[in-house]
Amino acid sequence: MTPTARLQAAIDLLTEVLATPRPADAVASAFFRARRYIGAKDRTDVAEKVYGILRRWARLHWWLNRAGYGGANADGTAQPAVDARALLIADELLTRGRSASSVAEHFNGGKFAPLPLEAHERALIQALETHTLEHPQQPDAVVAEVPDWAADTLRNALGERFVPEMQAMLGAAPMDLRVNPVKGTREQALAALAKAGVQAEPTKISALGIRVRNRFPIATLKAFQDGLLEIQDEGSQLVAFAANPQPGQQVVDFCAGAGGKTLAIAAMMANKGRVIACDVLDGRLKRAQERFRRAGLHNIETRPLKSARDPWVKRHKGRFDRVVVDAPCSGTGTWRRNPDARWRQLGPGLSELLPLQAEILDSAARLVRPGGRLVYATCSLLPEENQDQVTSFLASHPDFTLLPVTEAWPEGMGAPPSTNGMLSLSPARHDTDGFFAAVMVRKEAAAGAPDADELEAEEAGEDATET
Ligand SMILES: C[S@@+](CC[C@H](N)C(=O)[O-])C[C@H]1O[C@@H](n2cnc3c(N)ncnc32)[C@H](O)[C@@H]1O
Numbered sequence: 496m497t498p499t500a501r502l503q504a505a506i507d508l509l510t511e512v513l514a515t516p517r518p519a520d521a522v523a524s525a526f527f528r529a530r531r532y533i534g535a536k537d538r539t540d541v542a543e544k545v546y547g548i549l550r551r552w553a554r555l556h557w558w559l560n561r562a563g564y565g566g567a568n569a570d571g572t573a574q575p576a577v578d579a580r581a582l583l584i585a586d587e588l589l590t591r592g593r594s595a596s597s598v599a600e601h602f603n604g605g606k607f608a609p610l611p612l613e614a615h616e617r618a619l620i621q622a623l624e625t626h627t628l629e630h631p632q633q634p635d636a637v638v639a640e641v642p643d644w645a646a647d648t649l650r651n652a653l654g655e656r657f658v659p660e661m662q663a664m665l666g667a668a669p670m671d672l673r674v675n676p677v678k679g680t681r682e683q684a685l686a687a688l689a690k691a692g693v694q695a696e697p698t699k700i701s702a703l704g705i706r707v708r709n710r711f712p713i714a715t716l717k718a719f720q721d722g723l724l725e726i727q728d729e730g731s732q733l734v735a736f737a738a739n740p741q742p743g744q745q746v747v748d749f750c751a752g753a754g755g756k757t758l759a760i761a762a763m764m765a766n767k768g769r770v771i772a773c774d775v776l777d778g779r780l781k782r783a784q785e786r787f788r789r790a791g792l793h794n795i796e797t798r799p800l801k802s803a804r805d806p807w808v809k810r811h812k813g814r815f816d817r818v819v820v821d822a823p824c825s826g827t828g829t830w831r832r833n834p835d836a837r838w839r840q841l842g843p844g845l846s847e848l849l850p851l852q853a854e855i856l857d858s859a860a861r862l863v864r865p866g867g868r869l870v871y872a873t874c875s876l877l878p879e880e881n882q883d884q885v886t887s888f889l890a891s892h893p894d895f896t897l898l899p900v901t902e903a904w905p906e907g908m909g910a911p912p913s914t915n916g917m918l919s920l921s922p923a924r925h926d927t928d929g930f931f932a933a934v935m936v937r938k939e940a941a942a943g944a945p946d947a948d949e950l951e952a953e954e955a956g957e958d959a960t961e962t
Pocket residue numbers: 749750751752753754755756757773774775776779800802803804821822823824855
């Protein structure tokens with residue numbers, strides 16, 4: 496492809512991303528699947544242009560607004576809309592340091608080339624041609640690429656670390672792998688990777704993690720196909736360590752989704768005992784089963800739930816040694832992987848998520864046996880979804896106490912970074928996705944004392960003996 500054709504392909508892809516209410520990576524996969532004629536190098540270049548724009552979104556919009564895009568003129572008429580062409584023009588000039596004439600010459604209307612420039616686009620090129628992406632007047636949330644809905648809470652929570660933490664979120668996430676101990680050791684996995692030409696090293700916190708340093712299609716490796724390796728961010732791997740399930744135990748992964756945590760938990764149990772993978776999306780659980788098979792794990796059952804309060808929960812209350820709640824959340828910790836998630840909220844917002852998280856935690860807690868552990872985790876950096884949920888859960892559930900994550904951790908598996916007894920990871924401090932986990936223990940019941948459910952049922956006039 497010529498540079499001009501690549502530019503047009505990037506305009507086409509970005510236009511689709513902006514018009515499609517699906518995550519950018521899903522739109523990009525479908526885009527390239529439908530254009531198999533685009534070779535690997537061209538594909539990388541086109542994707543990098545588009546992902547770069549998603550990572551520089553707030554700063555590019557700041558410049559475009561300043562240059563008279565996306566608002567209203569003094570006489571009330573609408574300014575030109577910010578579209579894929581305007582974003583690419585701005586990015587080529589401000590980030591890639593292209594000259595005005597070299598940008599303009601791509602827009603020549605030729606075969607596979609962008610259509611000729613409109614008058615307002617020529618004015619845009621003129622307005623931006625001597626500038627670079629950063630400007631001293633940009634507010635900190637623009638510099639840090641943080642959307643309004645998350646800026647205040649993150650600024651309050653992070654204080655002086657707000658801008659550096661958020662800037663650490665701007666790079667691409669590394670590729671991490673988790674070794675499946677049912678299939679082999681980390682040393683064996685590293686040897687298999689080295690043999691295949693993959694540059695890899697052990698991760699710093701997860702004793703089962705491997706960080707890949709060069710681009711490589713990991714899914715083509717025999718070690719991956721044989722189930723020795725799974726793709727999983729180091730932060731996400733640590734949830735299983737926090738749960739520290741033992742072989743032979745009864746465990747529930749309440750929000751199992753695609754099964755990432757389930758796999759790690761079941762493997763730590765060495766295929767002994769039982770993990771029940773629950774989710775309200777049956778399709779996700781069905782897809783996860785293929786991963787369970789590849790990993791050689793036979794101790795997993797799936798259980799679709801109608802809602803957090805599915806009657807199955809009540810029927811199985813007090814039966815499990817470990818209950819893991821990897822709650823639906825804002826995903827603010829995964830912005831490195833999904834840069835568009837900041838700007839295009841495709842799932843529920845915080846006002847829906849916060850009560851849902853509390854409800855899921857409250858319901859799932861019923862499954863924990865006295866002496867058993869409840870693990871609450873999110874891939875969020877927002878205290879409302881993390882520490883605040885744990886604090887309010889503990890306040891309303893006096894039969895649970897916080898177990899410091901350092902005490903919950905398996906022996907011989909290193910030490911987790913701990914903040915007030917909880918695991919709280921961020922890209923700037925740990926070079927992982929933003930991740931949170933807290934472990935709570937259900938107190939052993941005093942002999943003869945009614946449990947919380949029995950009291951609740953008594954109040955509601957129900958028969959609390961139903962199982
Ligand atoms: C963060 S994702 C889980 C990711 C998964 N644990 C993994 O590691 O691949 C949250 C999951 O919670 C599920 N969920 C949403 N509402 C739920 C509810 N009321 N009860 C159980 N699961 C729920 C979603 O379908 C989603 O799969």
